[in-house]
Amino acid sequence: MARESDGIGMGGIGLRFVFAFALVCLTWNPTRFNYVAWALERWRDTGPLVAFAGLIMLMGWIFFVRTTARSLGVLGIVLCTGLAVVVLWILIFYNVVGTDSTTLITWIVLVLLAAILAAGMSWAHLRARWSGQATVDEVDHHR
Numbered sequence: 001m002a003r004e005s006d007g008i009g010m011g012g013i014g015l016r017f018v019f020a021f022a023l024v025c026l027t028w029n030p031t032r033f034n035y036v037a038w039a040l041e042r043w044r045d046t047g048p049l050v051a052f053a054g055l056i057m058l059m060g061w062i063f064f065v066r067t068t069a070r071s072l073g074v075l076g077i078v079l080c081t082g083l084a085v086v087v088l089w090i091l092i093f094y095n096v097v098g099t100d101s102t103t104l105i106t107w108i109v110l111v112l113l114a115a116i117l118a119a120g121m122s123w124a125h126l127r128a129r130w131s132g133q134a135t136v137d138e139v140d141h142h143r
Helices: 010-027 035-093 102-131 136-141
Strands: none
Touching: 010 035, 010 102, 035 102
């Protein structure tokens, strides 16, 4: 059974979302302040720094994506993606966001992607808290 001190709260989920959102937006966003734009603009001048930053970001992506895949599984990722698509559909359908607002839609998609990654990072903790069942990784960790 999971101990109360091992649980995850809203702060933990929020922190995971902040890190996921930072990774997503640092990689690419509709402004010029992102890795992709910087790398394309500065590759010739600062190639080694671009490669270094790219590898650091790749490590972050691998960590988040692998953790999300292990935690949610294929079905969970499909369901989370479906939920994100429906949220976007609702926002457009009820004219909260216009289809001509491509920049706003892009930011919403980035937020939804970060939310999926944060859900994947948090899911094992939430499942243990709600069900009282620890995962194998948690049991091995406490020995």
